[in-house]
Amino acid sequence: MKRMIWVAMCLMGVGTASAEPLSQQRVLKDVQVLASDEFEGRGVATRAEDKTVAYIVEGFKTAGFLPGAKDSAGKPSYYQDVALRRFRVSSPELKFTLPDGKTVPVVQGENMTVATRGATADVTLNAPLVFVGYGVTAAERGWDDFKGVDVKGKIIVVLINDPDFVEPDLKTFNGKAMTYYGRWTYKYEEAARRGALGAIIIHDTDAAAYGWATVKNSNTRDRFDIVRPDPLKVNPVLESWIQADTAEALFTAAGLDLKALRVQALSKTFKPVELKGVTLSGTYKVAADEIHTRNVVAVLPGKTKPDEYVLYSAHWDHLGIGNPDATGDKIFNGAFDNATGVAGILELARAFAKAPRTDRSIVMISFTAEESGLLGSEYYASNPLFPLDKTVGGVNIDGLNIAGPTRNIELTGYGQSTLEDMLAETLKTQKRVVTPDQRAEAGLFYRSDHFPMAKRGVPMLFGAWGLDMVDGGLEAGKKFSEAYIRDHYHQPSDEYEPSWNMTGGLQDLEAYYALGRKLATAKVWPEWKPGSEFKAERDKSAMTRK
Ligand SMILES: [Zn+2]
Numbered sequence: 001m002k003r004m005i006w007v008a009m010c011l012m013g014v015g016t017a018s019a020e021p022l023s024q025q026r027v028l029k030d031v032q033v034l035a036s037d038e039f040e041g042r043g044v045a046t047r048a049e050d051k052t053v054a055y056i057v058e059g060f061k062t063a064g065f066l067p068g069a070k071d072s073a074g075k076p077s078y079y080q081d082v083a084l085r086r087f088r089v090s091s092p093e094l095k096f097t098l099p100d101g102k103t104v105p106v107v108q109g110e111n112m113t114v115a116t117r118g119a120t121a122d123v124t125l126n127a128p129l130v131f132v133g134y135g136v137t138a139a140e141r142g143w144d145d146f147k148g149v150d151v152k153g154k155i156i157v158v159l160i161n162d163p164d165f166v167e168p169d170l171k172t173f174n175g176k177a178m179t180y181y182g183r184w185t186y187k188y189e190e191a192a193r194r195g196a197l198g199a200i201i202i203h204d205t206d207a208a209a210y211g212w213a214t215v216k217n218s219n220t221r222d223r224f225d226i227v228r229p230d231p232l233k234v235n236p237v238l239e240s241w242i243q244a245d246t247a248e249a250l251f252t253a254a255g256l257d258l259k260a261l262r263v264q265a266l267s268k269t270f271k272p273v274e275l276k277g278v279t280l281s282g283t284y285k286v287a288a289d290e291i292h293t294r295n296v297v298a299v300l301p302g303k304t305k306p307d308e309y310v311l312y313s314a315h316w317d318h319l320g321i322g323n324p325d326a327t328g329d330k331i332f333n334g335a336f337d338n339a340t341g342v343a344g345i346l347e348l349a350r351a352f353a354k355a356p357r358t359d360r361s362i363v364m365i366s367f368t369a370e371e372s373g374l375l376g377s378e379y380y381a382s383n384p385l386f387p388l389d390k391t392v393g394g395v396n397i398d399g400l401n402i403a404g405p406t407r408n409i410e411l412t413g414y415g416q417s418t419l420e421d422m423l424a425e426t427l428k429t430q431k432r433v434v435t436p437d438q439r440a441e442a443g444l445f446y447r448s449d450h451f452p453m454a455k456r457g458v459p460m461l462f463g464a465w466g467l468d469m470v471d472g473g474l475e476a477g478k479k480f481s482e483a484y485i486r487d488h489y490h491q492p493s494d495e496y497e498p499s500w501n502m503t504g505g506l507q508d509l510e511a512y513y514a515l516g517r518k519l520a521t522a523k524v525w526p527e528w529k530p531g532s533e534f535k536a537e538r539d540k541s542a543m544t545r546k
Contacts (some may be wrong), residue, residue, distance in 0.1 A: 028502060033055065044320070046320055047322065056366050068365070084225065085226070086289055087287075089114055092106060099276065100251060114240055123286055128278070136190070140440075154184070155238060155241075156194075158202070163266045210490070212243060219240075220323065223239075223372065224372035311453070312363070313397070314366055314367075314396070320332060326495065333492070340505065344505070347509060352513075374449055377450075388541075389541035393526045405507060410436065423461060429514070430510070465481075
C-alpha cells in the first residue's frame with residue numbers, strides 16, 4: 001500500500017515526499033536514550049562521550065549509512081578525531097580593591113565567573129579596569145570604542161551585544177539583530193588582540209538573551225578551544241562575566257555612573273573610561289591539557305553524482321555534569337539541546353536510506369563541542385572530509401520544536417540564501433511559511449554549527465522552531481519559548497517530558513527531508529543572496545561548480 005502511494009505521489013510530481021513516513025515514536029525513543037541520566041549530559045571527553053557517539057554510529061549504521069571518515073590507519077570510520085585543548089580553572093581567589101581600600105571578594109559563579117582559554121598555567125594578576133563600552137572596533141561601520149586608548153596589561157569591562165540592540169535607530173549594527181560584534185567570543189578576541197589581560201562582560205539578561213544561570217553553568221566548568229600554538233594571541237588570560245549589580249557597585253565606588261555610561265556607549269564619540277582606583281587582584285589555578293573528541297560522520301553515496309554532497313548536522317554534546325540546581329540535579333541532560341536534533345538527523349538518515357537513492361550523496365554529521373564554541377564544526381570546516389566547494393548546501397538542527405504544531409519555520413539569518421526560497425516552496429505542501437527570526441537580537445546565527453560552514457561559503461539553513469502556534473498564535477509560541485529559555489535552557493532541567501508535543505518538530509523534519517531530496521536530485525546549486533556576508537567566499541570557487 002505504501003509503495004502504491006509512493007508511486008502515485010511520484011506520478012503527481014511530488015517526488016520529494018518520503019517513501020516511509022518519519023516516525024515520532026522513533027525520534028522520541030532516541031531523545032529519551034540520549035537525554036537519559038545514564039548518558040550523563042553528554043560531556044566532551046568524558047565516558048559519556050563514548051556511549052553517546054557509539055549510540056549515534058549504531059543509528060547511522062543500522063539505517064544503512066556508510067562511514068564518512070577514515071581512522072589513523074586509513075580504514076573507513078564513522079569518527080573524525082578532533083584534538084582540543086581543555087582549560088580547567090580552579091581555586092580562584094580574586095578580589096576587587098576599591099579607592100577607599102575596601103575589597104569585594106569574587107565568588108566564582110555567584111557575582112562573577114572566572115574562566116580562560118588563553119592562559120595555560122596558574123595565573124597571578126593585579127590590574128586596573130577600563131570601561132570600553134561595547135568594546136567594538138568596526139572600521140567598515142565607522143565605529144571604534146577604543147579611540148587609541150592603550151589597554152595593554154589592563155582588564156576591559158564591556159557591555160554584551162551591540163549598540164543597535166538598545167538603539168535600533170542607529171542602524172549601524174543591523175538594528176535589533178545581533179551582529180558578531182555583540183557576541184561574547186568577539187569581546188574576548190578583541191581584548192586579546194589589544195593585549196588586554198582580560199575582559200569582564202557585564203551581564204544583562206535581555207542583551208545576552210540568557211539569564212545568569214546560563215552564564216554560570218557555561219563559564220564555571222571546563223572550557224575548550226582548538227589547539228593553537230599561542231592561545232594568548234586569540235583569547236585573554238581572564239575571560240569573565242559579572243553580575244550587573246556587582247558591576248554597578250564598582251563603578252559607583254570609582255565615582256562613575258554606569259547608567260550614564262551605558263547611554264554614552266551608544267554613541268560613536270564614546271571614549272574609554274578608567275575605573276580610577278579600582279583593581280582586580282589575586283590568583284587562580286589553570287590546568288590545560290590536550291584532549292581528543294569525535295565528530296560522527298556518515299554518508300549515503302549518491303547514484304549519479306556521488307561527489308556532490310547535501311549536508312545535515314546536529315551537535316551531540318551538551319554540558320555534562322556540573323553545578324547542582326535547586327533540586328540537587330547536576331546532570332545537564334540536554335534533551336531539547338540537542339538530543340532532539342541528533343534524533344532528528346538519525347530519523348532523516350533512516351528515511352533517506354529507505355527511499356529511492358538520490359543522485360547526490362547525503363552526508364550526516366553529529367558535531368562535538370558545539371557548546372564550547374562550535375569547535376567540532378570549526379574543526380570539520382577547517383579539515384573537511386567532503387570538499388566544501390562541492391557541498392551543495394545543508395541544514396543544521398539545534399533543537400526541534402517540542403511545543404506543538406506551528407504555522408511557520410523561523411529562519412535565523414533570514415534573507416541570506418536561496419535555500420530559504422526552496423524551503424518556502426516545500427513548506428507550501430504543509431500550508432506553512434518561512435518567517436524571519438523573531439529573536440534575531442539573540443544572535444543565533446553565530447551560535448550553532450552552520451556558522452563555521454557558512455563562513456567558508458557553504459549555503460546553510462538554520463531553522464528555529466516557528467513561534468506562530470496553530471493553537472494560540474504568536475503569543476502562545478513566545479510564552480513557551482521564553483519559559484523554556486528561563487527555566488530549562490542550559491540547566492539540569494532540560495529533560496525529556498512526556499508532555500512534549502513533537503507534532504510541529506516532525507513537520508519541520510519532514511520539510512527538511514523534502515528540501516534535502518530536492519537538493520540531492522536537482523542540478524541546482526543554492527546561492528548566497530547579494531548583500532550576504534558569505535557570498536564572496538562561495539563565489540571564489542564558482543568555477544568548480546560549472
Ligand atoms: Zn545546541
